[in-house]
């Protein structure tokens with residue numbers, strides 16, 4: 812079952828369009844055109860209409876989760892679009908950094924990802940490990956182990972996720 816990415820305005824503005832089928836609503840396209848040049852809208856995406864009954868449904872869910880005051884009309888349409896795709900047995904993944912949207916998607920049981928998610932990668936932290944006592948040191952100033960006096964070898968101490976805020 813191929814996934815369909817339902818993307819919000821920030822995806823186009825940041826220029827992080829996912830690879831694959833990308834759909835959005837007309838309001839998003841209009842917002843992007845207001846803010847940036849059409850250049851960022853260059854790659855393939857399609858614009859989908861939204862059903863009133865779906866908007867009504869997601870609006871109810873927003874009220875239920877307490878997010879109604881925090882979602883825009885555009886947000887509601889994106890949620891309605893994702894909801895419709897799910898009803899049609901597609902696998903929508905909503906791409907948005909908006910916490911209210913993500914919260915409502917949790918309730919709708921629709922997966923989502925942050926706009927910058929593909930930026931998350933492992934950051935390698937280099938350091939030194941003592942060949943004798945195996946203690947690890949991050950300082951590059953050391954020549955020998957300050958604990959036991961043995962030599963140090965350079966190695967990867969850890970890998971951590973880089974989360975781009």
Ligand SMILES: [Zn+2]
Pocket residue numbers: 941942943944945946956957958959960961
């Ligand atoms: Zn040592």
